[in-house]
Amino acid sequence: MNARFVRLAEQGRPIVKLTVDGVPIEALQGDTLMVALLTHGPALRQSEFDPGSRAGFCLMGACQDCWVWTRSGERLRACSNEVREGLDIITQQPEAIWPLRG
């Protein structure tokens, strides 16, 4: 699993269920998306211009490193969005959804 972040306190919160890269995970109410993802794995997304992955940097909405996607292509900044029940997050940029819709 190789989680990056380590919970130190406040563990008695209600559980929020979401999916990350198709895998169901349990986060705690009040977690940011960043904490939800990084208490289960090492990274938030792939880098665009290097072979590595990104795991956020500033946690205050300034660096813009922590953007993730929902399966429907929505963009969410992981450090400033709280977890919601049923979120379906992917950490790989979706294929450009260019074909004409509706």
Add this chain to the structure above:
Amino acid sequence: MTLNKADVVIVGGGLMGSAAAFFLRQRGQSVILLERDQIGQYASGVNFGNVRRQGRFLGQLELANRSWALWKRLPELIDDDLEFIASGHMRVCYREDEIPELEAYAAAPEAAQLDLQIYRGSELHARFPFLGKDVKGGSYAPHDGHANPRLAAPAFARAARRLGARIEERTEVAQVQKVGDGFSISTTDGRQFSAGQLLITAGAWGQKLSAQFGEPVPLETNGPQMAVTEPVPYALPTVIGVYTKIPEEVIYFRQIPRGNIVIGGGYRSKPDMLNRRAYVEPRSILNQLDQMRRLLPGVGNLNIIRVWSGIEGYLPDSLPVMGPSGNVDGLYYAFGFCGHGFQLGPGVGDVMAELISTGSTRTSIEPFSIRRFALSAEQRSKAS
């Protein structure tokens, strides 16, 4: 003491001036280029980056074709490809009755070299599946493309320097005048330059200098409205522009291989000419978002990360000032390209070098003559 004398002095270090410096050196002319700020800082550096021939005034296509041939040879010419990609350009329309107008343009003899192909309906959407359903038709120019405007003028200036041109940045011209057979140019730092021939490529400031020779032109300045998205996987090779009579709809976009989508058009802002800065109006950005959602529906999930503007010079007939002076021997102009000069840059430099060196050029530039403003001024004063 440096001798500040050359065969040709060029005032204005944008793409036109830098390219002219390069081609003049190739023809063995000695060149001094004077640029008030930094090479390519204004219109040349901030425009959309369209290397586009289709859609131009038909009388400009000969010049555009000559320029296009040079774009293809850039790496061997100036040792820089300016990130030029011959990606194809698609001019789309939202209304059926605009398709005949695109067809008429494609059928014009001047446009023959462009190999334009008209698309419509399901055939269009099959070939360009990323376009919104409101798009009814389009004209596809397979050889047109795009490049990086930030790099262009500086690259030409460096190439000119390698050939022996003298490029002086942060050098502001105070006054220009004809002296004997040549020209005397004085700069605000107290220097004097003299030239056998003088080329004014001062962009939005060209008219300040032409006026000093008794040839004022009704030049207006505008700030292009540009925006760029974050990088996304490269999937849109074609440059897209909207053909329409409604100004807010005139949007264009291109994706660069790194993935950012550059967006322009819709409105223009009025630059602050005192501080030489231009801004993007919030309503321009909001309009571009609106128009892009219509033109490229899949774009909705992206973020705009930066906007920028700059200073461009426009003439009322949407054509540049280019060619010899109407009053003064040895004086030449190439400025005021109305926001569509980028593709023409290499060609303008080449034509002006030919004109200045030999006294004539094989390429038609008569529609751009500065005399057209003197004539209309004459007509106006006759009428009153």
Add this chain to the structure above:
Amino acid sequence: MATARLNTHRVVIVGAGPAGVRCAQTLVAAGFKPILIDENRRDGGQIYRRQPEGFTRSYTTLYGTEADKARDLHESFDRLRPQIDYRPDTLAWNLTPGQLCCVSQGLHTTVDYDALILCTGATDRLMPIEGWQLGGTYSLGGAQIALKAQAVSIGHRVVFMGSGPLLYLVASQYVKAGATVAAVLDTSPLGLRIKALPKLMARPGLLFTGMKLLAQLYRAKIPVHLGISPLQVLGEAVTGVSGVRVRTANGETLTVACDAVALGYHLRPETQLADLAGCRMRFDEASGQWWLEVDEEGRTSVSGVYAAGDGSKIRGADAAEHAGRLVALALLRDLQLPVDAAQVAEQRQALKVMDDFRLGLAQAFPWPAAQAKALPDEAIVCRCEMISAGELRRTVSEKGACEVNRAKAFSRVGMGRCQGRYCSQAGAEVIAAAAGVPVQEVGRQRGQAPVKPLSMLTREVAP
């Protein structure tokens, strides 16, 4: 006449941290109802960031010696809330004279103002180190937010590196909270701290707190090294950070195993809105960076635009509270409304003490400008665009780009999503070193809209 002014003069404050809250409080006391816009969901800013609802830790646990200040600020805001027009979750992304452009939940609105008070705060100030793009590298402030606002540690074994009071504060907070701290690596040598003592004595309480933090770390047997030179963040692209390598003060190489690095060199102001408003900046010699030019009471060079707190001058949270009150009083005076001269004098005197202290901090914990010159060519300067120091240096040597915006156009440094927040200052140092000129001569990155990335879904009216 005065009442008419109160009712019609539209005051907009951007930022609900210590400066913005005290400013709003002072204006409310004078009969105004200001609009208070904040990007975050909750008030408090960064240092006094509030934990989410449902979290149970006490103020002492969260804010340590600053617990009383934090509680007072939060309670003041809670009382203030019904008396102001508070707009959280709202980003001010652009402006034109007299009108702020805001976006909230994808909807764009404009907010007209007669007076705009910018309390936009600061971010960490970063100097790149080779390998800092690896996953597991965070800013010091980011490491603190992880703990304070989410009760997590950024890693299983954390190295804290950089300089400034925040370095020791966050490291000791981590120790107290039960996280594993592998080392604290301070680039500033002891000698500088001693030299700065006279100025630091301006605020003996703070100085004492700083010494206590250091003592806590020693007691917990955390290795603390002063006067180090950062060399490299070690690790693999996919798995991220595995360690840090530095040169110690006596010239030896030290490698510390870790899976997270918290890096920072004090703070840099968020000045994008001020830039868009046309406010002048001035270069602060002591900290070696560009600040917003403000007079002693918070007036910028643009009439009707004011500023307070770390968003204009980096002086810390206490100073931000005083500056917030003072700028409100300045606005009242500018509107020819009655103002308590004693209150103005009190705030100004408090700020004078803080000015002296911050000069001591700048001396004791300097911005490591020389590290920029020492960066290997392969080190990444711009994390967003992955541009190396070598590429940036080549734009200076091969293309003559001796100015920040020019170098940005050629190299792409500063063209990424963070809009230059984390790379531009270090980039300026690299350019200055390559061009052989003082850093203020290469200028600063021009602020452009949007202040933060703007979604293409943004609409003007509800769909």
